[in-house]
Amino acid sequence: MNRIEIKNLTKYYGKTLALDDVSLALEAGKIYGVLGRNGAGKTTLLNLLTDKISPSSGAVHVDGKPVAGNDEVLGKIYYMMEKNLFPPAMRVQECFRWTQVFYPGFEMPYALELARKFGLNTRKKVKELSTGYLSIFKAICALSSNASILLFDEPVLGLDANHRHLLYRELLERFSQTGSTMLISTHLIEEVSSVLEETIVLKAGKVILFQNVEELLASAYMVYGEATNVDRFLDSRKGMGEESMGKFKSAIVLQRLAEKDIQELSELDLESGKVELQKLFIALTNG
Amino acid sequence: MHTARKVCRYMVSETKVAMGFYYLFLFGVVALFSILHYTKIATLDNVGGFGISSAIFLFVTGLTSFRSPFFFLQANGISRFMQFKGTLLAFGGLALFVAIVDLGSKYLLRLFLPYQTVYMLIYQSDSFLGELAWKVGWFFLTIVLGWFLSLLIYRCNKTTRILLGLSPVFLLTLMLVVHNATGGKATAAFVDFFLWSMGVPTQNGFLGLASFAVLSGLGIGGSFLLLRKAPIKS
Amino acid sequence: MHIDVKSEQPLFLQVARAIEDDILKRSFEEEEQVMSTTEISVRFQINPATAAKGVNLLVQEGILYKKRGVGMFVSPGAREKVLEKRREEFSQGFFRKMLQEAKKLGISKQELVKMIEGSDGQ
Numbered sequence: 232m233n234r235i236e237i238k239n240l241t242k243y244y245g246k247t248l249a250l251d252d253v254s255l256a257l258e259a260g261k262i263y264g265v266l267g268r269n270g271a272g273k274t275t276l277l278n279l280l281t282d283k284i285s286p287s288s289g290a291v292h293v294d295g296k297p298v299a300g301n302d303e304v305l306g307k308i309y310y311m312m313e314k315n316l317f318p319p320a321m322r323v324q325e326c327f328r329w330t331q332v333f334y335p336g337f338e339m340p341y342a343l344e345l346a347r348k349f350g351l352n353t354r355k356k357v358k359e360l361s362t363g364y365l366s367i368f369k370a371i372c373a374l375s376s377n378a379s380i381l382l383f384d385e386p387v388l389g390l391d392a393n394h395r396h397l398l399y400r401e402l403l404e405r406f407s408q409t410g411s412t413m414l415i416s417t418h419l420i421e422e423v424s425s426v427l428e429e430t431i432v433l434k435a436g437k438v439i440l441f442q443n444v445e446e447l448l449a450s451a452y453m454v455y456g457e458a459t460n461v462d463r464f465l466d467s468r469k470g471m472g473e474e475s476m477g478k479f480k481s482a483i484v485l486q487r488l489a490e491k492d493i494q495e496l497s498e499l500d501l502e503s504g505k506v507e508l509q510k511l512f513i514a515l516t517n518g
Numbered sequence: 519m520h521t522a523r524k525v526c527r528y529m530v531s532e533t534k535v536a537m538g539f540y541y542l543f544l545f546g547v548v549a550l551f552s553i554l555h556y557t558k559i560a561t562l563d564n565v566g567g568f569g570i571s572s573a574i575f576l577f578v579t580g581l582t583s584f585r586s587p588f589f590f591l592q593a594n595g596i597s598r599f600m601q602f603k604g605t606l607l608a609f610g611g612l613a614l615f616v617a618i619v620d621l622g623s624k625y626l627l628r629l630f631l632p633y634q635t636v637y638m639l640i641y642q643s644d645s646f647l648g649e650l651a652w653k654v655g656w657f658f659l660t661i662v663l664g665w666f667l668s669l670l671i672y673r674c675n676k677t678t679r680i681l682l683g684l685s686p687v688f689l690l691t692l693m694l695v696v697h698n699a700t701g702g703k704a705t706a707a708f709v710d711f712f713l714w715s716m717g718v719p720t721q722n723g724f725l726g727l728a729s730f731a732v733l734s735g736l737g738i739g740g741s742f743l744l745l746r747k748a749p750i751k752s
Numbered sequence: 753m754h755i756d757v758k759s760e761q762p763l764f765l766q767v768a769r770a771i772e773d774d775i776l777k778r779s780f781e782e783e784e785q786v787m788s789t790t791e792i793s794v795r796f797q798i799n800p801a802t803a804a805k806g807v808n809l810l811v812q813e814g815i816l817y818k819k820r821g822v823g824m825f826v827s828p829g830a831r832e833k834v835l836e837k838r839r840e841e842f843s844q845g846f847f848r849k850m851l852q853e854a855k856k857l858g859i860s861k862q863e864l865v866k867m868i869e870g871s872d873g874q
Contacts, residue, residue, distance in 0.1 A: 262799055282597060283750060302521045305595045314750065316589035332524050333594040378595075399797050407790040407800055425757045425798045445802060449762055505760045 233259040233294060233307065233379045233412060235280070240289035242275050242436075249275040251436040252289070257414075259379070262406060264423060264444070265416040267433035268516050273416045274313065276433065277382050280414075281310045293380070309334060309378035311369045313385045319358035323351065323368055327375070336377030345371045345401060349394060362389030370398060374405045380412045387419055395419070399426050424508035434516045444508065451511060452488045455481045456501035464499055472514025483514050525596060525604020529587060530611060533579055540575050541619075544568065548623075552630055568623070569636045569653065572616050573660045579612070580664020585672060588748065598745050606738065609661045617653035621646070640716070641723045648723045655730035662737040669744040672751070755796040763798050767806025772815065772834045780826050786816065788823050813837070 235257040242250040250272045257263060267273045278284045280291050282298050282305060291298040298304050317326055323346070331337035346353050349367045360368060366388045373381050386402075387395045403426060406413060417423050424430075424444060432440035440447070454461055454470075458480040461470075470482040483506055486492075496503050548568075583605060591601045620635070627633040637649045671679060697705045717725030755766050771787075774780050789807055793800040807824055810816040815830045827833075854864055 261801070281595065283592060285747065300597050300599050302595075302597050302600050305597055306521070308595060310593075310595065312593065314752075316593035316750070318586050318590055329528065329590075330594060332527065333521075333596065396797070400794050403794045403797065403800065404790070407793060421757075425763060425796075425802075428799045428801045444799075445762060445764065445805075507758070 235259075235380065235412070236292040236295075237276075237280070238289055238292070240276070240279055240291065241287045242272075242279060242284065243287045248436055250279070250286075253433075253436075253438050254289075255431065255438065255441060257412065259412050260410045261428045262413045262415065262426060264420075264427040264430040265414055265433065266420055266430060266512055267416075271433040271516070272436040273433055274384055275436075277310065277312075277384050277414070277416060280382065281305065281308055283310070283312075306334070307378055308380040308382065309373045309376040310382040311373040311384060311386060313388065315357070315365055315369070317357045317369075320356055322354055322356050323360075324353040326357065326368070326372065327353070330372050330376060334376040334378060338375050338377060342371050342375035345374065348401070349397065363391065363394065364389075366390055367394065367398070370402075374401060377409065378411065381414070383413065383415045383417075385417055386415060387417060387422075395422060399423070402426070420509040420512050421507060430508070432512060432515060439515060447511070448506060448508065450487050451483055451485050451506045453481055453483055453504045453506050453510070454496065454501055455479065455504070456499065460499040460501055464495060464501055472510060472517070483511060521596065521600050522603040522607055525591060525601055526607040526611065528591070529583060529605055529608035532583075532587065533608075533612065536575075536579065540572075544571065548627065548631075555631055569620055569656075572620055573657060576612065576616060576657050576661040577664040580609070580661040580666075581668045583609075583661075583665050584668040589750065592750055598748060602742055602745055605665070609658060609665070613654050613658035613661060616657050617650055620653060621650055637723065640718060640726075641721050643721065643723060645723070652723045652727050652730075655727040655734070659730045659734045659737070662734050662741070666737040666741045666744075669741050669748070673744050673748060755798065757798075763802045764805035764809065767792060767796075767798075767803055768809045771807070771810060772838070775815065775826060775831055775834050776838070778831075782826050782828050782830060784826050785822070786824050786826060 235255075237253055237255040237257070240250055240253040241248070253272075253276065265273050265276065275284070279286055280298065282300065285299065293304045293307065296304050298308075321329075327337070327339060327342050331339060343353065345351075346368075349364075349371070351364055351367055351371070355364075357365070357368070366386060367390065370383065370386050373383060373386075387398060390398065399422070402413070402415075405411075415423060415427070427444050430440065430442060430444050430447065431438060454464055457478055458475060461473075461480040461482060465473075465482060465484070468484050468486065470484055472483040474481050488503060493503070587605070588601065596604075624633060624635050635649065637652055638644060641648070641652075643649070670682065674682060693705070713719060715725065715729040717723055717729075755763070755770060757763070759766065761769070771780075774786070780786050787795070789800055789803040792798070792803040792807075796803075807816060811818060811824070813833065814827055815833050816824050817827045819825055859867075
């Protein structure tokens, strides 16, 4: 059923701990966000999921079968890497044909249609592509591969706003058609947050959050108002991501907004509002 | 596993262009020699050893058969072990192909040139099967060696690479020292052993083939060890 | 149909409300098919599960019904249901807030009534 089981995954690069005892169970057919600051371990995690590197300890299984050295399982996963590993002199069209060899379910008409939509010239050589078009090219390979699990590492790197919008559209469209599990790792959190169903947040190699995005956003709120009043409000509550602007202050509270909270807010003449995923992320991963 | 065949297909297709150029070049050389011979511009007693150029070509092919394919195959979700299997399959096929073409051309060339192959020179034999087997072994060895060398270079960091580059110098100096110390006896012994392993004194081509097989085995083993934990480097 | 990712409301609620608005405006009549979850998802760039949650909410409330293999349709009497729901929301939400705001600004009930009476043209 393409369920991904990550058990006690740890990775050391020499003395540096890149991933610290990560355990996750990812159900099939969902869109997951893998979020984290630079160096938090996102790419390391994706590399471990696809046997690009070996873990120091722990293992990754798909449907109970290990990923390590297992081409049958690896064939179910397409990994769009941030690094460009394609031969510089190969033309896009040729790359598509070889992807089809290694991923027999690859849909060429669909790939060509996407290339047309994005304005990607398939006769161009890989070395002639700009950063943005390199991302587009790799993303098209991933979407057209028809693999049951798609991993995207920084898919919108170098893309202008129009192309980013188009890519998310095509991604959702494809997801609706195929129901493939998708993992998206990116820094552009705010744009991708509405696309995600679940989010995994990494901090210094550890998973600090693994939750449904909607639930997460519903279980937190922002509080604004005069600094002293905000502090009073936060007295009996855990506040984070506090920001001061002169006499005023804002903070995030990781709790569902209850009636008594609303009452106290109005007593203290404070406003409350929805938290954006990006602000929540920054607050969670700072320090 | 059919994935190994896909890898093999990719490896072979990557060498097609280089091979095309090589044979074109060779064709030109042969044409030149033929013209010289027939127009009596130059008298050639013996022409031979295109097998050596093929060996060099295959060595270079081996040298370029790791890095770029490794990256591309990783991007396509192929495990290192499958790359290993598929590459060896391709090498076997290439060695066989080049050996057949080489052997075939020998008979063709002998029609209008006094052509002799290395095999004939060493073993004084004109056996078809013997020469074919020997050539395949020899070509396979050269391509594996090239591959092994490229893996070695890839896996080594800067300092080790410098040491590696200087190793021929070290080796030669060592050889000279030993030669002088033993008054030439060690070198003689070494040369004798080398010739024996090649089956020269016994005119036994199959002994040479066996030696090739042993060395290939070592090269393959070494390559496997280097490949299985190879990281993706910029 | 309009969805704002930055708005206060959870996305799935926005989806539900947007469809309700369309029903109120008569963009969709009874027994007419509405946008599928896929279409909503792609068009507004939101996760299909979220879109589905909004649609299912309306199915639960009897405003939409599902025709297997075809899609989502507007239930008979849906418009009335939506109107009633919104009226209830108006009196509990909007209206209450207006009273609170008026109180805050010191506007008396009589002044309010005058304002309402004088707003005929709107």
